[in-house]
Amino acid sequence: xxxxxxxxxxxxxxxxxxxxxxxxxxxxxxxxxxxxxxxxxxxxxxxxxxxxxxxxxxxxxxxxxxxxxxxxxxxxxxxxxxxxxxxxxxxxxxxxxxxxxxxxxxxxxxxxxxxxxxxxxxxxxxxxxxxxxxxxxxxxxxxxxxxxxxxxxxxxxxxxxxxxxxxxxxxxxxxxxxxxxxxxxxxxxxxxxxxxxxxxxxxxxxxxxxxxxxxxxxxxxxxxxxxxxxxxxxxxxxxxxxxxxxxxxxxxxxxxxxxxxxxxxxxxxxxxxxxxxxxxxxxxxxxxxxxxxxxxxxxxxxxxxxxxxxxxxxxxxxxxxxxxxxxxxxxxxxxxxxxxxxxxxxxxxxxxxxxxxxxxxxxxxxxxxxxxxxxxxxxxxxxxxxxxxxxxxxxxxxxxxxxxxxxxxxxxxxxxxxxxxxxxxxxxxxxxxxxxxxxxxxxxxxxxxxxxxxxxxxxxxxxxxxxxxxxxxxxxxxxxxxx
Amino acid sequence: xxxxxxxxxxxxxxxxxxxxxxxxxxxxxxxxxxxxxxxxxxxxxxxxxxxxxxxxxxxxxxxxxxxxxxxxxxxxxxxxxxxxxxxxxxxxxxx
Numbered sequence: 086x087x088x089x090x091x092x093x094x095x096x097x098x099x100x101x102x103x104x105x106x107x108x109x110x111x112x113x114x115x116x117x118x119x120x121x122x123x124x125x126x127x128x129x130x131x132x133x134x135x136x137x138x139x140x141x142x143x144x145x146x147x148x149x150x151x152x153x154x155x156x157x158x159x160x161x162x163x164x165x166x167x168x169x170x171x172x173x174x175x176x177x178x179x180x181x182x183x184x185x186x187x188x189x190x191x192x193x194x195x196x197x198x199x200x201x202x203x204x205x206x207x208x209x210x211x212x213x214x215x216x217x218x219x220x221x222x223x224x225x226x227x228x229x230x231x232x233x234x235x236x237x238x239x240x241x242x243x244x245x246x247x248x249x250x251x252x253x254x255x256x257x258x259x260x261x262x263x264x265x266x267x268x269x270x271x272x273x274x275x276x277x278x279x280x281x282x283x284x285x286x287x288x289x290x291x292x293x294x295x296x297x298x299x300x301x302x303x304x305x306x307x308x309x310x311x312x313x314x315x316x317x318x319x320x321x322x323x324x325x326x327x328x329x330x331x332x333x334x335x336x337x338x339x340x341x342x343x344x345x346x347x348x349x350x351x352x353x354x355x356x357x358x359x360x361x362x363x364x365x366x367x368x369x370x371x372x373x374x375x376x377x378x379x380x381x382x383x384x385x386x387x388x389x390x391x392x393x394x395x396x397x398x399x400x401x402x403x404x405x406x407x408x409x410x411x412x413x414x415x416x417x418x419x420x421x422x423x424x425x426x427x428x429x430x431x432x433x434x435x436x437x438x439x440x441x442x443x444x445x446x447x448x449x450x451x452x453x454x455x456x457x458x459x460x461x462x463x464x465x466x467x468x469x470x471x472x473x474x475x476x477x478x479x480x481x482x483x484x485x486x487x488x489x490x491x492x493x494x495x496x497x498x499x500x501x502x503x504x505x506x507x508x509x510x511x512x513x514x515x516x517x518x519x520x521x522x523x524x525x526x527x528x529x530x531x532x533x534x535x536x537x538x539x540x541x542x543x544x545x546x547x548x549x550x551x552x553x554x555x556x557x558x559x560x561x562x563x564x565x566x567x568x
Numbered sequence: 569x570x571x572x573x574x575x576x577x578x579x580x581x582x583x584x585x586x587x588x589x590x591x592x593x594x595x596x597x598x599x600x601x602x603x604x605x606x607x608x609x610x611x612x613x614x615x616x617x618x619x620x621x622x623x624x625x626x627x628x629x630x631x632x633x634x635x636x637x638x639x640x641x642x643x644x645x646x647x648x649x650x651x652x653x654x655x656x657x658x659x660x661x662x663x
Contacts, residue, residue, distance in 0.1 A: 108587060108612055114603045115595045123655040124606050128649040131613065138616035142623060149622035149635040157642020164643070165650035170658075173571060175649055177605045180612075184644035188614045192636030194621035198630035218574045315600075322608045326588075329614040334577050336617045341583040342577055344613040350588025351607050358595055447597070455600030456655075463658030 088143040090466035099137030106130030153267040171421040174454040178318045185233025188328035192226035196291050209278045220278030228298045229328040232492050235302030236321050243311045248398045251311025266301045286488035306374030315454045316359050316370050323352025358400040396549040402524050405565030409486035412443045416458045417451050419492015423554035426465035435565045444477045446515050448496035482519040490525040492554045498539045523547045526557045602655045609648025615641035
C-alpha cells in the first residue's frame with residue numbers, strides 16, 4: 086500500500102477512532118463500576134493515536150523517535166511498578182510535570198528546527214509556516230508547559246513533606262513579583278514571535294521565555310499549603326492538557342488539539358469539584374497562604390497549647406472497643422504514612438468477630454488526594470461497602486459507640502463548624518466528636534496540615550493514644566485478642 | 569466560506585473543551601485521584617506531536633530536544649495509564 090494513502094486517508098480515521106476512545110474512556114472513569122474499563126479504553130485510544138501518528142509520518146528516519154520511546158517506556162513502566170500506593174499523589178504530580186515538559190519541548194524543537202538551525206534572518210511570525218498564529222501557539226506551549234513542569238515538581242515535593250514540610254512559603258511582595266513575571270512572559274511572547282530576528286535573537290528570546298515560565302511555575306505553587314496540593318495538581322493537570330493542545334496547533338495535528346482541550350476542560354471541572362468538596366473557592370486556594378502560621382515556622386512540629394487532654398494505653402482502649410456495638414474508623418494521612426492499612430483491617434475483623442459493626446468514614450480530602458484512603462484501604466481488602474462517604478455517615482456518629490481516628494486531624498476538627506475566625510471554618514468535617522467515645526491515634530499533639538489546634542483532642546469523650554499508627558493498631562489487635 | 573487551518577483548529581479546540589466540561593459532571597470523591605491520573609495520561613497525547621519533531625537522522629539540537637520530548641511524553645503515557653490501572657484494580661477486588 087502506498088504511504089501517501091496511509092498518511093492522508095487512513096491516519097485521520099485512526100485519529101477519529103482514538104478521539105472517541107478518549108471520550109468514552111473519560112466518561113467511564115467517572116463511575117466506580119466502569120472506571121477500570123474506562124482507563125483501558127483511554128489507553129487503547131492512546132495506542133491508536135501512536136499508530137495513526139506513525140502512519141501519518143510515513144517513511145521517515147525513526148531512530149530518534151525509537152530512542153525516545155524506548156527510554157520513556159522503560160522509565161515510565163519502572164516508575165509505575167515501583168511506586169508505593171501511598172506515594173500515588175506524588176507520582177501523578179511528577180508524571181503531569183513530564184507531560185507539561187514534553188509539550189514545551191515540542192515547541193522548542195520546532196523553534197530550533199525551523200528557525201535557529203535554518204538560521205532564518207526574519208522573525209518567527211515571518212518564518213514559520215503558520216505565521217503569527219504559530220508564533221503565538223509556540224510561545225503558549227513553552228509558557229504553559231514550563232509552568233506545568235516546575236509547578237508539578239514543587240507540588241510533588243510538598244506532597245512528600247519537603248520544602249518546609251509542605252507549609253506555605255510566603256515571599257514578601259510575592260503578588261508583585263508574580264505580576265512582573267506574568268507581564269514579562271507576555272512581553273517575551275510578543276518579543277520572541279514578532280520582534281526578535283535571526284537565530285541568535287530567537288534563541289535568546291525563547292530561552293528567556295522558558296526561564297521566566299519555569300520560575301513562575303515555582304513561585305505560583307510555593308505559597309500554597311500542602312493540604313491544597315490535590316487541587317493544585319488537578320489544576321496543573323488541566324494546564325498540561327492545554328499545553329498539549331497548543332502543541333497541537335504548533336505541529337498542526339487535530340487529535341492533539343482535541344485530546345488536549347478535552348483534558349484541559351475535564352481537569353478544570355475536576356479541580357472545581359475538588360474545591361467544592363473542601364468548601365473553598367479556587368481563587369482562595371490559588372492565592373495561597375492557607376494554614377501559614379504568623380511566625381512562618383513549620384507548624385507541623387509545633388506543639389499547640391492544649392488543656393485537659395486525656396490519653397490512654399492500648400489495653401484501656403481495647404476494653405472499650407471490645408464492648409462497642411458500632412465502631413467507625415476515620416483514616417487520615419497518618420495511616421498512609423505508617424502503612425497501617427492492613428493492620429487497621431485486622432483490627433476491624435477482630436471487632437467484627439466480637440459482634441461490632443465496623444465502618445470507615447471517608448472524608449473527601451482525607452489523605453493527600455481525594456480517594457487516597459479508598460485506594461489504600463482497598464489494597465488491604467477492606468470491602469468497598471464499608472467505606473462510607475462523609476455526607477452519608479455524618480448522621481451516624483451520634484449513635485456510634487466508638488470512633489477510632491487514625492492519623493487524621495483537620496478533617497475531624499469541630500472548630501470548622503464553630504469558629505468563623507478559623508482558617509478551616511466552613512470546611513465540612515466528619516462529626517467524630519458526637520460519638521460516645523473517640524480514640525485518636527497520633528504521634529503527638531502536633532498540628533495537622535492546616536497548622537491549627539484541634540478542639541476534638543480536648544473533649545471529654547476523647548482519648549489520645551500516642552504512637553506510630555501501625556504500632557498502636559498492632560497493640561490494639563493484640564489486646565482485643567487477649568480480652 | 570473557506571476556513572483556514574487556524575480557524576478549524578480553534579473550532580475543534582472550543583468544541584472539545586465543551587466535551588471535556590460535559591463528560592465530567594459528577595464524580596464520586598473515590599474516583600478523583602484515579603480520574604486525575606487517567607486524564608493526566610491522556611494529556612501525554614503530546615507524544616504524537618513529539619514524533620513530528622524528530623524525523624531525521626541528524627544529530628541536531630532540534631532532534632535531541634524532540635527525542636527528549638518523546639521520552640518525557642512516553643513516561644507520562646505509560647506511567648500514567650499503568651498507575652491509574654493499579655489504583656482502579658483495587659476497587660475491583662471486592663468480594
